Amino acid sequence: MAMQATHVLCALELEKYLGIEDQAQYLSGVVYPDSRYMCKIDRDLTHNPNLVIKDALCGSDFEKGCTAHVLYDVLQRKYIYNIFNIPHEHTMIGYSDLWFKVSAAKYIEDIHSFESLQDRGFSFTSIIQTQCPNNEDKTLISEWYELQHRVYDSGIPHFETYTPILDWLENHRPGAKAKICCIVNELLEDQKILSNIYSMYGNVMKEIYEGLGVAKQQ
Numbered sequence: 001m002a003m004q005a006t007h008v009l010c011a012l013e014l015e016k017y018l019g020i021e022d023q024a025q026y027l028s029g030v031v032y033p034d035s036r037y038m039c040k041i042d043r044d045l046t047h048n049p050n051l052v053i054k055d056a057l058c059g060s061d062f063e064k065g066c067t068a069h070v071l072y073d074v075l076q077r078k079y080i081y082n083i084f085n086i087p088h089e090h091t092m093i094g095y096s097d098l099w100f101k102v103s104a105a106k107y108i109e110d111i112h113s114f115e116s117l118q119d120r121g122f123s124f125t126s127i128i129q130t131q132c133p134n135n136e137d138k139t140l141i142s143e144w145y146e147l148q149h150r151v152y153d154s155g156i157p158h159f160e161t162y163t164p165i166l167d168w169l170e171n172h173r174p175g176a177k178a179k180i181c182c183i184v185n186e187l188l189e190d191q192k193i194l195s196n197i198y199s200m201y202g203n204v205m206k207e208i209y210e211g212l213g214v215a216k217q218q
Contacts, residue, residue: 029065
């Protein structure tokens with residue numbers, strides 16, 4: 001559901017509560033699940049919808065990273081659906097009108113997360129491909145990580161920064177880039193929607209902290 005800067009920001013906040021010993025493996029796991037787009041594998045192989053928050057305490061550091069990613073997606077769903085009055089039981093169809101609206105909101109959220117990562121002095125160059133849990137093509141999965149580097153190592157938290165991802169999307173769905181750009185611009189003019197988009201991260205993190213039974217340290 002969310003994009004990679006948001007997932008990484010979430011993971012960095014949770015790291016000290018999950019007993020992480022190898023940050024490289026952990027962050028590699030955080031970015032891994034969405035490599036399914038590049039590798040063309042079924043979403044069910046990378047996004048278990050039945051995870052509960054305390055599952056993030058289990059498994060290897062790589063697996064904890066994957067779980068942190070999926071938990072954010074699962075918990076965010078209701079908030080992003082509420083923004084656009086989408087019924088919670090609705091199954092999102094790729095490239096539908098609602099899909100484009102939700103995608104545009106994710107870009108806006110991610111720019112905000114990207115800014116927060118910059119404030120932390122974090123660089124995506126530290127995130128590399130370490131595993132292929134579903135026997136993916138190593139070349140394709142490496143391309144996924146490299147795509148993230150091209151976006152986030154630019155150091156510019158702005159919508160145009162996502163051009164490499166938008167170009168990749170355009171190659172697979174002609175016209176998608178222009179449509180997302182148009183909707184992003186529309187959403188940026190709606191202060192109520194912007195406020196709701198920016199509040200999603202805090203709401204999701206609050207749920208995760210409560211589920212882990214910890215109080216966030218300021």
